[in-house]
Amino acid sequence: MALVFNDFRRNLISWNSTVSGSVLNGFPVICLELLQISDLMPNICTLSIVLSTCASISALRHGKQVHACILKSGSDLNMTLGNALITMYAKCGALDWSSRVFQGMSERDVVSWDAMVAAHAQHGEGKEAIRCFEAMQEFGIRPDPVTFTIVLSACSHSGLVDEGYRIFSSMFEECGVEPGMDHYSCIIDLLGRAGSLDEAEKLVNSMPFCANSHTWWALLSACRAHGNVRLGRVAAGFLLETEPNNPAVYVLLWIFMVQLGNGKKLLV
16 A cells, blocks of 8 residues: 555545545554644545544544644534544543533534434443433434434443333334334343343334344343243244354353253253
8 A cells, every 4th residue: 555655646635545545454553643744734534534543443642633633723613523523532431522522513413413322322321312312302403213223222231221112112203213123123132131021022023024133142142141041042043043153152052051050951
């Protein structure tokens, strides 16, 4: 890549292409180094790539440097860069800075709100994620399928069963969003974590499409945690049939059987 890059006159497009290529090929640190040696003024595309890189490797110091460059430019915070900053700070563990950026944006779109809901979800603040989800609707921003996936996942990881069910039920009725596989997986995972495995099984059987492996993985993990042998056998059978070469399936089954004791077998 470096040899090709040195063969032509550099401009901002070539810099952006090289920086992006470094990230896509698994060399995020090179991306940051290229930005430092460039004598060109980065544009929104460049800065977005770098912020995304900082988020992926939790490079908070570099991310703050990019934020400082944006502030020094003296212009209002662009929505694209604002959204990238929210995500970067959240993934680097600085939730308070995500909130500051969000509050300082003169304009916000659904991606901005999604980023803030996700920021709270990533930090285990399920109730705050729901408050943010509700606030976006009060501001006239209609949630999209991604929004519902994020907030339902937040409910699942925070054990907010009633809230998650309420949001799931409101998707189509209030927002006109048809629940997809990701949304069903989130709510099934939520029920499984809470030990409501019978309800989770009913939901799996009532879905308008077949459950995918992610859903069965969630169920099998829940069955292991709550000792449900019957449903665990069903979930395990599906995973063994669809992922016979996945060693993780056999490891989880072995753990399950050890927990149940030698007198009980998961698969017969």
